[in-house]
Amino acid sequence: MSAKEKIRVATLWLSGCSGCHMSFLDQDELILDLAKKIQVVYSPLVDTKTFPENVDVTLIEGAVANEEQQNLLKEVRAKTKILISLGDCAVTGNVPALRNAWEDGGKLALERAYLENTEVNKQIPRAVPALLDKVRPLHELVKVDYFIPGCPPSASVINYALTELLAGRTPNMEGRSKYG
Amino acid sequence: MSATTVKLKIDNVEVEVPEGTTILKAARDNGIEIPTLCALEGLTNYGGCRLCLVEVKGAPKLFPACTTPVSAGMEVITNSEQLREYRKMTIQLLLSERTHVCSVCVANDHCELQSLANKLGVDHSIFERNWTRKEIDSSHDFLVIDRNRCILCTRCIRVCDEIEGVHTLDLKQRGRKAEVIMDLDEDWANSCSCTSCRKCAKVCPVGAIYVEGEPITRTKNKDVAEFILTRRKRK
């Protein structure tokens, strides 16, 4: 298969711990079969800086917690045929969304991280994107085509979903994926 | 005990059960599984979670299988497309009502709500989640209640009243504000009726009541009520 015929896949890392990406890599030798059919056009694992046009499948790890992520998600949706919520943070908000229980959760989270839990150089950085009031799962902001819950989802369930999609079939996630 | 039996059909299978049997028991005794959360063998039925809803031919509404007694000639459907959709929606509502974050829950992988969500194919929720911040009471020597995970099934309340016989636990408020309380809304450590028997933790289907420092697999035992009842009858 030439690069042209390969299926264009992207992965995105929003507010998550990167565990879903680890699980993606954890497909071990199965990833070699995938690699024959896909071209990774954008990902924390490759060096592209801007999100390209005409992406076939984008897997997104993490919840949406700040303005930059919210804008990027909308851009990605517009440029992707099939968008997949990968993992509990993307699907439910999970741990990053725990701050939603507080009215001013964003502010409290920053203070906790940069003031209370630091010994030196206590200050809240100004050059970071503004936090949203509430952390949201992807489907509350854009249309999501498939959901793969799990914290993280197992490598085998990721492989199953991708293999089905690459074969032009609809993955049936019932009873396969699990929360937590 | 009455020897009268009733004949009915469940999912087109003809079954015969004693009069007064619930649809749930009639189905289970005949190998037909209906998903449940609040119903528990050995406790009175409550009919609160609505997961066990079934269709009865000729009736315009749905019936909770755990509280509806069978009647002669009834034709029950337990697994239609519509029921499967309603069950998924019920699970989504339960997941959305309070803070259910399986990845950091003490009951992860041993939770009935989580396993039903997985089994019934609830891969996301169409309802926006409430991120609640209800009080966690860890004042007791080893029992903890995290009300953010409570699904208000009242299993703990019923086991405490009907099996342990002390009725320490009850509900205050209504609807989504409802909360499980100890005595007259005391901290658990100050409850004078609690015998610290742990049965509430054993039957809680989620991670709301647990024993601090004990593996959840050792705590949980939802057969405890039925087990004790059987032993009592043996004398």
Ligand code: SF4
């Ligand atoms: S430990 Fe026993 S007595 Fe105390 S609240 Fe739980 S069930 Fe009731």
Ligand code: SF4
């Ligand atoms: S604490 Fe557990 S057993 Fe009691 S009502 Fe809540 S979910 Fe049910």
Ligand code: FES
């Ligand atoms: S099991 Fe019947 S309503 Fe809960």
